[in-house]
Amino acid sequence: MQSQNPLIADFVKLANSAAGTFAGMSREARDGAREKLKEAMGGLDFVSREEFDAVKDMAAMAREKVDILEAKIAALEAKLADKA
The missing domain is CATH 1.20.5 (Single alpha-helices involved in coiled-coils or other helix-helix interfaces)
Incomplete structure (x- = not known):
């Protein structure tokens, strides 16, 4: 039976949380940039x-x-x- 090291388990949880946070930040930045571009392009006549x-x-x-x-x-x- 393999024993779980609590320090490694905590580190893995922290890494997973950080990855999720970075993914969320990336998604929010992309959506924000897309919205700003729509606003900037809205005044142009296409x-x-x-x-x-x-x-x-x-x-x-x-x-x-x-x-x-x-x-x-x-x-x-x-x-x-x-x-x-």
Whole structure:
């Protein structure tokens, strides 16, 4: 039968308590940092990915229309130059 040394048992309990305390402190620090970051970022205006993609698509369509209109204008200008 193995005998328990009370000094070692107390040391093990102390080490386990310290590990739990450090884990709790780490968790609280992480949560606190996350909360501070949310507060700091809250004042900034961000758009969602869906909004960004929608505006990007609208800009691409507008660019295509501009290219078509530029081609039509160039054709009309060429016709005017031929008549003159």
